[in-house]
Amino acid sequence: xxxxxxxxxxxxxxxxxxxxxxxxxxxxxxxxxxxxxxxxxxxxxxxxxxxxxxxxxxxxxxxxxxxxxxxxxxxxxxxxxxxxxxxxxxxxxxxxxxxxxxxxxxxxxxxxxxxxxxxxxxxxxxxxxxxxxxxxxxxxxxxxxxxxxxxxxxxxxxxxxxxxxxxxxxxxxxxxxxxxxxxxxxxxxxxxxxxxxxxxxxxxxxxxxxxxxxxxxxxxxxxxxxxxxxxxxxxxxxxxxxxxxxxxxxxxxxxxxxxxxxxxxxxxxxxxxxxxxxxxxxxxxxxxxxxxxxxxxxxxxxxxxxxxxxxxxxxxxxxxxxxxxxxxxxxxxxxxxxxxxxxxxxxxxxxxxxxxxxxxxxx
Amino acid sequence: xxxxxxxxxxxxxxxxxxxxxxxxxxxxxxxxxxxxxxxxxxxxxxxxxxxxxxxxxxxxxxxxxxxxxxxxxxxxxxxxxxxxxxxxxxxxxxxxxxxxxxxxxxxxxxxxxxxxxxxxxxxxxxxxxxxxxxxxxxxxxxxxxxxxxxxxxxxxxxxxxxxxxxxxxxxxxxxxxxxxxxxxxxxxxxxxxxxxxxxxxxxxxxxxxxxxxxxxxxxxxxxxxxxxxxxxxxxxxxxxxxxxxxxxx
Numbered sequence: 349x350x351x352x353x354x355x356x357x358x359x360x361x362x363x364x365x366x367x368x369x370x371x372x373x374x375x376x377x378x379x380x381x382x383x384x385x386x387x388x389x390x391x392x393x394x395x396x397x398x399x400x401x402x403x404x405x406x407x408x409x410x411x412x413x414x415x416x417x418x419x420x421x422x423x424x425x426x427x428x429x430x431x432x433x434x435x436x437x438x439x440x441x442x443x444x445x446x447x448x449x450x451x452x453x454x455x456x457x458x459x460x461x462x463x464x465x466x467x468x469x470x471x472x473x474x475x476x477x478x479x480x481x482x483x484x485x486x487x488x489x490x491x492x493x494x495x496x497x498x499x500x501x502x503x504x505x506x507x508x509x510x511x512x513x514x515x516x517x518x519x520x521x522x523x524x525x526x527x528x529x530x531x532x533x534x535x536x537x538x539x540x541x542x543x544x545x546x547x548x549x550x551x552x553x554x555x556x557x558x559x560x561x562x563x564x565x566x567x568x569x570x571x572x573x574x575x576x577x578x579x580x581x582x583x584x585x586x587x588x589x590x591x592x593x594x595x596x597x598x599x600x601x602x603x604x605x606x607x608x609x610x611x612x613x614x615x616x617x618x619x620x621x622x623x624x625x626x627x628x629x630x631x632x633x634x635x636x637x638x639x640x641x642x643x644x645x646x647x648x649x650x651x652x653x654x655x656x657x658x659x660x661x662x663x664x665x666x667x668x669x670x671x672x673x674x675x676x677x678x679x680x681x682x683x684x685x686x687x688x689x690x691x692x693x694x695x696x697x698x699x700x701x702x703x704x705x706x707x708x709x710x711x
Numbered sequence: 712x713x714x715x716x717x718x719x720x721x722x723x724x725x726x727x728x729x730x731x732x733x734x735x736x737x738x739x740x741x742x743x744x745x746x747x748x749x750x751x752x753x754x755x756x757x758x759x760x761x762x763x764x765x766x767x768x769x770x771x772x773x774x775x776x777x778x779x780x781x782x783x784x785x786x787x788x789x790x791x792x793x794x795x796x797x798x799x800x801x802x803x804x805x806x807x808x809x810x811x812x813x814x815x816x817x818x819x820x821x822x823x824x825x826x827x828x829x830x831x832x833x834x835x836x837x838x839x840x841x842x843x844x845x846x847x848x849x850x851x852x853x854x855x856x857x858x859x860x861x862x863x864x865x866x867x868x869x870x871x872x873x874x875x876x877x878x879x880x881x882x883x884x885x886x887x888x889x890x891x892x893x894x895x896x897x898x899x900x901x902x903x904x905x906x907x908x909x910x911x912x913x914x915x916x917x918x919x920x921x922x923x924x925x926x927x928x929x930x931x932x933x934x935x936x937x938x939x940x941x942x943x944x945x946x947x948x949x950x951x952x953x954x955x956x957x958x959x960x
Contacts, residue, residue, distance in 0.1 A: 409846055411787050513791065514773065517784035534783045535839075543795075543843035545787040559845060563891070574846040 375556040376696050376703040380687040382659060382679045383709055387687030389694045392556055395661075398710050401569025402617040404608060405562075406657070408551040408626040409574040411542035414520030414534055415549070415581075418457070419479040419488065424471040427457040430479065430488070431523055432548050433581055436502055438598045439494070443642035445546055445578070445598045447512055449504045451494050453584050473498055483507075486515040495592055499584070523549055523581065525700060546578040546598055552700040553623030553662045573608050575633070576600040576641075577625030582671070594670070600641035601633035609634075609656055620659040620708055624648075624674055630656035631677075650676035659708030664691060664698040678707045712935040713738040714766070716793030720776050720836065721803030723750035725905035726855070729927035730800060732758055735767035737931065742789045744774040744803070776803045776832035777824065786839035796840050798938065800853045801833035801877075804870075809910045811866040822869045829873035834880060841893065848892030851938045854881045856897040856950065867911070882949045894941040896934075900926050901953030933960035 375392040399405070415432040436449035454470045479488040486507040494500035505512045522537045539554035540562070562572050578598035584590055609630065612619050621627035632644035634656035646652075647670065660678050665671040675684055687705070696703040717734050721727040722743025731743045735758055745751045751771040758769045770792045774785040790796060805828035808821045837852050844850025859867045860874035881897035888895075902908060904920040933956045948955075 407846070409842070411790065413787065414784070513788055517788045533780070534787070535779070538783070538839070539842075541842050541846060542787075542839075543790055543846060545791040562845075572846065 376691070376694060378664075378687050378691045378694075378696065378703070378705040380679055380684060380705065380707045381709070382707050385680070385683030385686065387683070387690055389690050392704055393561070395561060395706070396564045396568050396570075398706060398708060399565055399568055399570045399618065399620075400710075402612060402615055403570045404573055404612045404617065404619045405565060405570055405622055405661070406573050406575055406605070406609070406619060406626045406630055407541045407554060407557075407622045408539075408547075408577050408579065408629065409541045409543040410547035410551055410576050410578055410625065411539075411545045412522060412534075412537040412547045412550040412579075413545045414516060414522050416521045416523045417481065417488075417516075417519065418521075419481055421471055421473065422478040422480055423474070426471045428470060428479070429455040429457060430501075430503065431455065431581055433500075434548070434578065434595045434597055436491075436504075438578070438643040439502075439596050441596060441643045447505070447509070447516070449491065449502065451595060452501055452503050453581065453589070454499050454501060455585075470499060473501055478506075479503070481515065482519050483511065483515045485511045494595070497589060497592070499586070499589060500592070541574060543574070544576045544600075546576060547625075548578070548580050549582060550700065551577065551579045551623045551625045553625075553704065555701055556704060557622065571608055571612070573605045575602070575605050575626055575629040577629040577644075579623075579625040594645075594647075596643045596645040597628070598642070599629040599632050599644045601629055603640065606633065606640065613656075618658045618708055618710060619656060620661055620706070621657045622661045624660075624662055624671060627657055627660055627662075627674070648674040648677040650681075652677040654678070659706070661704060661706045661708075663700070664688070664696055664702050664705055666698060675707065712798075712931070712938055715739045715797040715938075716795045717741045717798045717800065718744070718789050718793070718796055718836075718840065719800045719802055720744045720774075720832070723747060723754040723771075725907060726900055726903060726923045726926060727800070727802040728754050729923040730802065730930065731769060732924070733927040733931045735769050736765050738765045738767045740768045740770075740793050742770045742772055742792055744772045744776060744785055744789075746773070746775045748773050776801075776836060777805070777827035779831075779835060782832060782835040783839055786836060790840070790843060795843055795847065797844075797849065798851045798853070798934070799837060799840050800855070801836060802853075802855045803832065804829055804855065804857075804907060805873075806907055806911055807869040811870075811911055813866055814868040817869060822872075825869040825873050826876070829870070830876045830880065833877060837884065844893045845888070845891055849941065850893040851934065851941055852881075852884065852893065852895045853934060854878070854895070854897045856881075856899045858899050858952065860897075860899070860950075861952070870911075878950045885949045892941065894937060895949055896937060897950040898930070898933075898956055899951065899953045900930065901957075929957060929960045933957075936960075 377390050377392045380387045417430045430452040433451045437446050439451050456469050477490045488503040490501045491504050492502040522532050537550040580597050632646045722731045723745035731741045734741050755771050774781045805825050807825040854877050857874045859871035860878050878897045881895045885895040903923045904917050
């Protein structure tokens with residue numbers, strides 16, 4: 349039975365993003381025991397009983413920037429949407445997060461209510477072409493193309509640092525999901541941990557978490573540790589381009605976070621990543637070079653041996669997606685799928701605002 | 712207090728500007744918000760020479776704190792500029808309509824506007840900046856209050872009730888987050904020679920009023936001590952009258 353073809357088809361429309369309180373109330377939790385494969389359905393409010401004193405929950409403190417820009421391609425006079433994907437320096441493997449130069453994806457203007465698959469027709473773009481913005485002080489110039497793909501221009505902002513910042517935060521909009529009925533506002537795409545404005549799409553696994561739940565975990569002696577991963581766009585609507593995702597993304601794991609994780613490892617405690625971004629950050633930082641911040645293109649999969657984490661708390665991942673392959677690093681695929689079948693039966697939701705899955709040695 | 716990230720709303724004039732100046736002079740990194748870009752620019756250029764030796768810095772963000780659509784981008788931009796926010800000073804205030812009307816003559820739309828600026832704005836901005844403070848287990852949120860929050864001054868109704876709500880908001884934040892490393896205070900700075908004061912009482916004798924720069928220096932001492940002791944968590948007192956905080960500064 350292929351239940352997953354049903355579940356990963358998203359509903360045509362979803363009511364406006366629920367308030368965080370509503371989202372939390374409804375969140376389901378699938379727990380999958382990483383060593384035995386035992387799985388069970390419960391509620392997210394039960395999360396603390398999967399933890400004990402000394403365990404660590406690593407959260408992604410990336411805040412989501414308004415990365416969707418409405419622009420006019422000056423040469424053709426065509427309105428376009430550019431979605432910022434990652435800073436060019438990060439794409440080139442450098443360690444600084446800079447705002448001036450970005451890899452972007454171009455979409456025909458249309459409405460974001462249309463699926464991105466229907467918005468792939470864009471005018472011919474050339475290096476040196478300019479995009480005009482709503483702010484006369486801010487222009488963008490095409491400086492190159494990623495992988496020679498027309499739809500993936502590298503753009504440089506022609507603006508002073510200050511006007512660029514204020515332009516982005518004043519005129520940018522959060523990237524939208526076509527299955528939402530209402531516009532997502534900037535506050536809809538922030539998690540309870542949103543601190544560093546570097547993500548272009550929200551680290552969505554954290555949407556359901558609350559500080560009430562964090563305090564309950566802390567009371568059990570669990571340490572909540574922030575790291576940063578600039579979660580990026582997960583789909584561009586064309587399989588050809590989606591093969592290039594994820595592009596290298598910025599990450600940072602501070603000294604204190606590293607020390608807490610090392611301490612937990614030393615006393616054989618769990619280190620659970622909240623979301624795939626937190627997982628990529630920790631696993632990148634605990635790699636061979638042990639860089640504490642920079643650009644990561646690490647892709648977790650069945651062949652990856654975990655170096656920092658012991659488990660993962662994440663959303664429900666679609667079949668065939670690279671996100672699902674990522675879970676192979678944490679649990680054998682058949683055990684995960686057995687759990688997923690239970691989740692389907694329980695009516696779990698499979699999208700950015702959907703339910704959660706905990707894979708751990710104590711699940 | 713040195714090398715801290717600080718956000719001050721309503722920072723282009725009056726006490727907000729004086730606080731920004733004091734914090735920058737003491738080597739801190741300050742973001743001020745204000746609605747008028749020209750006033751912000753003037754504030755920034757006026758402060759630059761003074762901070763050159765302190766290691767402090769000043770940044771401006773144009774924002775109307777009464778608007779939800781303005782608060783969240785401001786919080787993100789401020790965190791981007793400062794790296795971390797240690798201290799938030801909710802200083803922007805609206806007096807409401809002037810000359811100050813009796814409640815019976817006032818419009819509920821005016822009250823809504825005052826509450827948006829004086830209560831919802833500070834609530835939203837605090838909420839947007841708390842994640843970083845809670846994750847670092849370190850932060851201080853200062854809500855600027857008034858004696859009108861305690862005394863029922865006729866004609867100060869909208870302002871007074873908004874400040875009473877802000878005081879109580881501070882107490883509840885403090886109760887809920889006790890022991891989490893984040894501290895809250897509501898402070899009546901006292902009557903100062905500011906635009907707000909003269910808008911309320913045009914014929915007020917300036918000699919009876921404090922100089923905002925002097926108040927800012929005294930508040931800097933009080934807030935530095937409060938920030939230093941934020942983790943102690945022996946803080947039954949959240950709201951401070953002008954006399955009470957002065958006695959400790």
